[in-house]
Amino acid sequence: MSARDGNMAVERITLERRIRILGNTVFSTLNKYATPMITSFFIVSLVSGLALFFHIGGQAWQGIHEWLSIVLIFPFALHLWKNWRPMVTYFRRAPIMIAFVVATALSLPFFMVDTHSAAGGPPQSAFAEQVFTNKLATLAPALGVAPETVIKRLEGAGFDMSSPNLPPRGIARLSNKSSLQLSEAQTIAAP
Template sequence: MKSLILKYATPLTATFFLVSLISGVSLFIHAGPGAMHGIHEWLSMVLVAPIMFHVLRNWRAFSSYFKHVPMVVAFGIASAATGLFFIPATVPTGSKDGPPQFALASVVLENSVASVAPILGKTPDTLVAELNAAGFPATPEARLSDLPAKSQKTDRDLLRALLP
């Protein structure tokens, strides 16, 4: 079994890396079939095992990289690039620069219960009753964005309550 793993560690790593690369680029440019997200996510997880076997097979050469400056610099660059994704976005609420679904939700929440009800296919009174049942102190004139704070809930809770 060990010789089989060592024999296929590098070819499997290279093959699954190519799948991950192609599916990742397809996702980035919004091309390819709808299955691309699942392909990328799951087969990238499958890639972990061949990488572990590849590192095990090449451990001595791999560990020697850590004795040189370029590997430390590469880790520093990768860590800094990764860290950038954890910095909160500075896009203002409702801005057209963020994800469109968030911008739409922000616009909807700035309106009154009565003005949003027809969009949801409901009467204002029906929507008020549903929101009150969900724990939001709603009136037809109430602005939706004010309701979460009054009920000690989140905007996310409110959006869920608005859904059918």
């Protein structure tokens, strides 16, 4: 082996050693900060979640809660990586499985909520939903018009009023028109 080959071998070993040292340093640093980062982001997520739940503070809490909960994924992954062997042992035990089952069971009802009738969204959408789903007999007095007047106006606009007990959405469907066409006609509340 020539001196040149020997020098290249030493340089390669030195480069590999430097990469290993750098890797160990990065790994050591990540290990050192994984748990404190999880704890810090969890506390921020907890506080922002409570502020959202109790409607304390402004809209900033929602952004804080959503984005920092996403950022929490990174330290959580580091924590799993750092503690993989103990975690595997821990996940074989009943308490963690019971906790997962309980958490899943407590989460399921939120997916079963009828979002169409749930509160939320712009107020004008909630108002429009009430207008299109209530019967004309209920709707007309709220608009300051007699039900008979509303029926005459809708007939005049080309809507089929053979079933006046239907809500406006049903009347539009019966007339082969959309609810949008009914609202564009502006005949219900027009003087």
